Structure formats: C-alpha cells, structure tokens
Amino acid sequence: MKTYKAAVIGLSHISQARSPSPLSLPSVDPMPRSHVAAYAGHPRVTLVGACDLMPAAIDRFNATWRDVHPATRMYTDYREMLDKEKPDIVSVITPDDRHADIVVNVANAGVAGIWCEKPIATTLADADRMIEAVERNGTAMTVSHTRRWMPLYHKARELVRDKTYGELKVLTATMYYARAMLFRNGTHIFDMLCFLADARPEWLIAELEDGFDGFDRYRGDGGNEISSEPSANAYIKFANGVRANLMMQKSNNLTNVIEMVFENGVARIVGDGQIIINRVDGGPSTSTRSAISIAQTLGHEDWVADRELGILSEIVHALDTGTKPMLSPPRAARQTLSILLAILESHAKGNARVTIDAGPASIAS
Ligand SMILES: NC(=O)c1ccc[n+]([C@@H]2O[C@H](COP(=O)([O-])OP(=O)(O)OC[C@H]3O[C@@H](n4cnc5c(N)ncnc54)[C@H](O)[C@@H]3O)[C@@H](O)[C@H]2O)c1
Incomplete structure (x- = not known):
C-alpha cells in the first residue's frame, strides 16, 4: 500500500497535544486529540515536517513528540518546508484569518491533500479564493468540523x-x-x-x-x-x-x-x-x-477512531482512490x-x- 508524507503548519494545542494513553491506541476522545497524534496513529502516513513561527512551539514539539516522530524536521518558514519536504498532505492549523493565504499557497504548490482547521476562513472572499485554488489544482481538501x-x-x-x-x-x-x-x-x-x-x-x-x-x-x-x-x-x-x-x-x-x-x-x-x-x-x-x-x-476512552484519525483516514482514502473527501x-x-x-x-x-x-x-x- 502507498505511504504518504505529511507536514503541519502551526503548532498549537489542537495541532500537537498528546494523550497520556499508550500510542498504540488511537487517541480520539476525550481531548487531547490532535493532528500530530493522528499522524502518529496512522500506519501509512509519516510526519516529515512541522512548522511554526514561534521557537517555543517548536520546543514543545521536540519535548513532546521526538520518541514517536524522530525524523520530523522543524521549520519556521512553511514555504521552505513545502519546497524541501514535498509533503502529500498538509495540515493548516494557524489562526482563522491565516488559513486562506496558506491554503492557496499549499494548493498551488501541488500538495495533494489539505486538512484545514475550522472555520474555513473569516470572510467569504477568502473562502472563495481557497475553494478556487483547491478546485483548480484538484486538491483533496477537508475542513475540521470534527463532528x-x-x-x-x-x-x-x-x-x-x-x-x-x-x-x-x-x-x-x-x-x-x-x-x-x-x-x-x-x-x-x-x-x-x-x-x-x-x-x-x-x-x-x-x-x-x-x-x-x-x-x-x-x-x-x-x-x-x-x-x-x-x-x-x-x-x-x-x-x-x-x-x-x-x-x-x-x-x-x-x-x-x-x-x-x-x-x-x-x-x-x-x-x-x-x-x-x-x-x-x-x-x-x-x-x-x-x-x-x-x-x-x-x-477506555482511547480506543475508538473518529474525529482527527477519521479525518486523516478520509484524506488517505481520497488520495488512494483519486477522489475528494466527502x-x-x-x-x-x-x-x-x-x-x-x-x-x-x-x-x-x-x-x-x-x-x-x-x-x-x-x-x-
Ligand atoms: N477542531 C477543533 O476543535 C479546534 C480546537 C481548537 C482550535 N481549532 C482551530 O485551530 C486553529 C488554531 O487555533 P489555536 O487557538 O490553536 O491558535 P493559536 O493562535 O494558539 O496557535 C496558532 C499557531 O500557529 C502559528 N502560526 C501562525 N502563522 C503561522 C505561519 N504563517 N507559519 C507557521 N506557523 C504559524 C502561531 O505561531 C501559533 O503557534 C484555528 O483555526 C482554530 O479555530 C480547532
């Protein structure tokens, strides 16, 4: 089966929280669940890059996740990360008003799958240019309305x-x-x-x-x-x-x-x-x-896979089958x-x- 390279942009709580439960069990509920935890839980996805503007956020990743994601390279510039890592899937976990430019740039860079946090944007004009970019590029994008x-x-x-x-x-x-x-x-x-x-x-x-x-x-x-x-x-x-x-x-x-x-x-x-x-x-x-x-x-809170791991699984399915997340x-x-x-x-x-x-x-x- 094909494997995929992933990267995350923005390293806040919802991005990189780690459950105290054993990592062999997908952490889904109750919180903390996170994008980085989902990447740890999916057997066919490797987290190759993680990016934040703030050194403290990068330090938190190093302190929390190094045992599970030993080879993830850290960046402060997401464009450099896209260039060097060429990920298949990118999580956009920045504040709401900063989703649009990043999603447009990630789609234009040819990334196949985007997992964007909610709400999609703060204006309809921003949402429309995101939709235009992902539809023009054929990107499989989904938005984290987790329910x-x-x-x-x-x-x-x-x-x-x-x-x-x-x-x-x-x-x-x-x-x-x-x-x-x-x-x-x-x-x-x-x-x-x-x-x-x-x-x-x-x-x-x-x-x-x-x-x-x-x-x-x-x-x-x-x-x-x-x-x-x-x-x-x-x-x-x-x-x-x-x-x-x-x-x-x-x-x-x-x-x-x-x-x-x-x-x-x-x-x-x-x-x-x-x-x-x-x-x-x-x-x-x-x-x-x-x-x-x-x-x-x-x-046994942590055995059932839905929300974050479900979201990632749907993106992987879309990339496997050449379809779009539904x-x-x-x-x-x-x-x-x-x-x-x-x-x-x-x-x-x-x-x-x-x-x-x-x-x-x-x-x-
Ligand atoms: N799905 C959920 O239930 C859920 C829960 C919490 C937050 N969220 C969403 O997650 C997103 C992030 O929210 P938050 O409260 O964690 O935000 P935050 O402000 O606490 O953290 C955002 C992080 O993104 C980084 N960042 C900003 N611009 C960047 C850039 N250009 N490149 C790299 N890093 C950049 C910041 O340095 C910061 O560390 C928001 O869209 C929010 O609505 C979703």
Whole structure:
C-alpha cells in the first residue's frame, strides 16, 4: 500500500497535544486529540515536517513528540518546508484569518491533500479564493468540523434521510459552555445543523451576546480569549422547510444538545454521546449510545477512531482512490461560515432577517 508524507503548519494545542494513553491506541476522545497524534496513529502516513513561527512551539514539539516522530524536521518558514519536504498532505492549523493565504499557497504548490482547521476562513472572499485554488489544482481538501466524522451524527442523519419518524420539522440546539463563542466553538454546532437539516440554509434572524453591539467583524485571532468573541442566538430557515435554532450561553456547564423534532417522534442528541428517541406512535422509546460514550463508561476512552484519525483516514482514502473527501468539503464549510457572518449582519441591523449567502446549490449539507 502507498505511504504518504505529511507536514503541519502551526503548532498549537489542537495541532500537537498528546494523550497520556499508550500510542498504540488511537487517541480520539476525550481531548487531547490532535493532528500530530493522528499522524502518529496512522500506519501509512509519516510526519516529515512541522512548522511554526514561534521557537517555543517548536520546543514543545521536540519535548513532546521526538520518541514517536524522530525524523520530523522543524521549520519556521512553511514555504521552505513545502519546497524541501514535498509533503502529500498538509495540515493548516494557524489562526482563522491565516488559513486562506496558506491554503492557496499549499494548493498551488501541488500538495495533494489539505486538512484545514475550522472555520474555513473569516470572510467569504477568502473562502472563495481557497475553494478556487483547491478546485483548480484538484486538491483533496477537508475542513475540521470534527463532528462530521462521528458515527453518532451519521446515525442521526439517517433518521432524517430514511424518514424513520416522518419528515424532520425542527432542530433545537443548545450550547452551554464557558467557551460558547460564535466562531470558535459555535461553528461546530451551526455546521451540524446544516448537516442534519440536509438542506441549504436560506435566511436567519439572530442576536449577539449583550455587550457586543459593535462586533460587526470577526478578526479571527484564534479565539483563545473568551471575551474576544460573543456567543449568539439564532433562528434559521432551511430550503426544505426545516426550522432550526441555536441558543448559546457562556456559563460553567459543558453541554450541547441537539433536539430533532420529526412528525412522529423526537430524537435528542446529548453531549455528542447519546441519541434518545421518543416516539409518538406508542412504540418503545430507544437510546443509542456512541462507541465512544460506551468506551468512556468502561474507562477506555482511547480506543475508538473518529474525529482527527477519521479525518486523516478520509484524506488517505481520497488520495488512494483519486477522489475528494466527502464529509466536510470546503464548500460545506463555506456555507457554515456564511451563517456565522449572517448572524453578525442580522445583529448589526437590529436583529433583521438576513438572506444567507449559501453558495452553489450543489452543497446541500
Ligand atoms: N477542531 C477543533 O476543535 C479546534 C480546537 C481548537 C482550535 N481549532 C482551530 O485551530 C486553529 C488554531 O487555533 P489555536 O487557538 O490553536 O491558535 P493559536 O493562535 O494558539 O496557535 C496558532 C499557531 O500557529 C502559528 N502560526 C501562525 N502563522 C503561522 C505561519 N504563517 N507559519 C507557521 N506557523 C504559524 C502561531 O505561531 C501559533 O503557534 C484555528 O483555526 C482554530 O479555530 C480547532
């Protein structure tokens, strides 16, 4: 089987955190998971290069990963790294406003696969030039909206597609975290609402957290500081008639719940670990737990491969087969970004109804 050379640009926590568990077990949940851990866990990918502007980040890599990635060469200039290492796959893990130039340059350099962190960019213009570059170069690019690789969410979407309980009518989501920030973490849940609604978002009305009235542009500085970004509440209409809302609240809880209201039942996805279904036809209520949630209960958190290792596996599959990753393509990530930006616009216009620039019709979810 073909093997692939990989490189990472940006060496922060999500890039290079290492789980204390044995490395023979793919580290997937709970955190820390990371790009470098996924490269360690995939038998057909070798991490040949890693790059950061900051010496301290490079020192952290050397202190944390040398036993596992002994031959990885370190760089402070990613163009030099691309030139010397000629990687097949590149991770882009820089702050959000620095994804675009790097992705365009990596695609133009002829790299076959790109694994870009979320949100894809901070403006639609940036997202569009990234999409143009990867489509022109035939690059297999995917964006780290990680729940798209969790089997539990695919099970939930099957309920929509199979109409098991009739048509989906409403999605109600809540996100109560200390770090319930619109772009930093909200992007994951808004992306999931698109995935589950299985249709284009058409319009929304929204408001931002109190005290953020002047927040009309996201600078994309990485979101490390909670007060740098608001939470938001939004109501979205999808093209297939589904209505969705998300209530975000910065609080000392750690829960996200998505309730899916069908004609003949309600499915509740709780904390990424469980789907609880209540039927209205008298049939038994059921509960499905994800493999990860079962593993956590048993105290074996690290055995199930999804999220980061799943993302890498999909890129490898795309390179093996000459196809493109399907689960989180750049056009779907652009659609999610267009929701986040429409939320800012709605708030700035006094909670007005705003049409969502959802891009081409070919991206349904
Ligand atoms: N998928 C997830 O759940 C998840 C979690 C955390 C962060 N993220 C995303 O990861 C990305 C990074 O976020 P962060 O908070 O870790 O950022 P950060 O600001 O803490 O770190 C980014 C790193 O990139 C480096 N960098 C910036 N420009 C560079 C360049 N041109 N070449 C090489 N290195 C460069 C910086 O020196 C820094 O070390 C963001 O897009 C963020 O949204 C995703």
